Amino acid sequence: MLSLVTSHRGPTDTESAESTAAALESLLEQVAAGDQQAFGELYDRTASRVLGLVKRVLVDHAQSEEVTQEIFLEIWRTAPKFEAMRGSAMSWILTMTHRRAVDRVRSSQSGHDRDERIGIRDIEPAYDHVAESVEIRIEHERVKRAMAQLTDFQREAISLAYYGGYSHTEIAGILAIPVGTVKTRLRDGMIRLRDALGVAS
Amino acid sequence: MTDRTHGDDVDPRLLSGAYALDATSAEEAERFERAASASDSLRDEAEELRETASRLGLAAQPVTPSERMRAELMAKLATTPQLARTSTADAPTDAPTPAPDARTAPAVQPTVAPAVIAPDAAPADVDAPLVAVGPAERRAAQRWYTRPAAILAAAAAAAALFVGGGLVGSALNGSGSSVATDASASGLAAIAAAGDTQRSTVPLAGGGTATVVWSAELGRSAVLADGLPTLPDGKVYEAWYIDSSGATPAGTFTAAGSGTSWHVLNGTMAAGDAVGVTVEPAGGSPAPTTDPILVVQAA
Structure with missing residues (x-):
């Protein structure tokens, strides 16, 4: 029997920061100071996310690993430029990740593979039923739910841009619509997504 | 089809979605960044949409990299110089152009001086736990x-x-x-x-x-x-x-x-x-x- 009395607690006490594992932000701070061990920990905690996103865009595994390595060297190199005021460490890392993946897809042969494999697709990836951690599935669910609040046109444009790595001009070509329309769909869609996901600055 | 007319955008704000998704050309991205650095509201929107885009990234299925990659990467650190830390906009700046070195040591005492990485550091030893609890x-x-x-x-x-x-x-x-x-x-x-x-x-x-x-x-x-x-x-x-x-x-x-x-x-x-x-x-x-x-x- 858990016969306990209800208690009321005050606001978060100051101990919590001290007793927690290092946040990514403080790891980045250490990395910025040249701490290689902190970098190793940062890598261990984010590499599968980074590679996952790169591979989503590039598909080819060997090439994705190569790009992932470049990304982590860039993280090492540019960590001193990270500004915690400007957003989370994870967002900073994934922003860099996506940009690098897109640069690669646009500058290489993989663009052709991409054209063959994509067509127009949904954000639904083929999920391995086993290996998936609960949190990832939830995150995926959450994004899927938010994506469901977009119009079909917005969703299509955002998926092509983010997961396909296509530029607005390419998307305009694929969908046979004006670039201005693509830009509008991307912006309106992202704003709606932002609101659905509760992202605020 | 009337594409390739993106030069005629008057309002850079129209590009915020495409920018957050890396769907602009390099020139447009530059133009957008310039505009954002001059406008608080545009910068806020850009940051929020970036953060939103990174949620899309988090939803991608993680893929575990090979062990080899970690080792190679750690070995490269020693020869990869880091950028100098810049003073952040929010830091109290008494001098408008601070000397780069004077600002490189915030609260955290660096274990290795920035940009001067000991070449004999042994990366293989670095084996931090996944979660330090x-x-x-x-x-x-x-x-x-x-x-x-x-x-x-x-x-x-x-x-x-x-x-x-x-x-x-x-x-x-x-x-x-x-x-x-x-x-x-x-x-x-x-x-x-x-x-x-x-x-x-x-x-x-x-x-x-x-x-x-x-x-x-x-x-x-x-x-x-x-x-x-x-x-x-x-x-x-x-x-x-x-x-x-x-x-x-x-x-x-x-x-x-x-x-x-x-x-x-x-x-x-x-x-x-x-x-x-x-x-x-x-x-x-x-x-x-x-x-x-x-x-x-x-x-």
Whole structure:
């Protein structure tokens, strides 16, 4: 029997920061100071996310690993430029990740593979039923739910841009619509997504 | 088709979505960044949409890199110089153009001077744990044993978790299901996206598993369970934050018919709190009335 009395607690006490594992932000701070061990920990905690996103865009595994390595060297190199005021460490890392993946897809042969494999697709990836951690599935669910609040046109444009790595001009070509329309769909869609996901600055 | 007319955009704001998704040309991106640096509202929008885009990134299926890659990467650090730290806009700047070196040492004492990496550093030695919870976890565990005898059973269950997972709780079955709300999912996503997310997974007596995820930074936690049995009518699951003074109700929930059930706990998680779940009469109880089906020491 858990016969306990209800208690009321005050606001978060100051101990919590001290007793927690290092946040990514403080790891980045250490990395910025040249701490290689902190970098190793940062890598261990984010590499599968980074590679996952790169591979989503590039598909080819060997090439994705190569790009992932470049990304982590860039993280090492540019960590001193990270500004915690400007957003989370994870967002900073994934922003860099996506940009690098897109640069690669646009500058290489993989663009052709991409054209063959994509067509127009949904954000639904083929999920391995086993290996998936609960949190990832939830995150995926959450994004899927938010994506469901977009119009079909917005969703299509955002998926092509983010997961396909296509530029607005390419998307305009694929969908046979004006670039201005693509830009509008991307912006309106992202704003709606932002609101659905509760992202605020 | 009237594409390739993107040169005629008067308002750079129209590009914010494409920019956040890396769907602009390099020139447009530059133009947008210039515009954003001159406008607070445009910069805010750009940052929010970037953050939003990174949620799309988090939803991609993670892929574990090869061991070789880590080793290669660590070996390259020694020969990869880092950029000099710039003074942040928010830092109190007495001099408008601070000397780069004068600003490189904030609160944290660098173990290695920036940009001067010891060439003989042995990267292979670096083997940081995935989550550095050792001492804090031990402290938390010790705290358990100083608590009132009434929660010793729960403490034992929690202790079992530290040594690799133990069986807690009693079998439950019945019917009735519900779907987690969007608000709950939103909270869960926030926890999953936090920089300090930790988790602990325990098997449930019914055959499934339950995972408690938490972020001390956010002071929030959630319980996720695969194969959580649905309860008979009139019964609900109730979550608790448990500390030395007792258990604080943290909301009730029901099992999803299939797949994953989850519940983001109400209230704030404090350092040293444990998260527990009991079965209670519909509407919940002010204090637990049954043995917990799971207890996880968090924070």
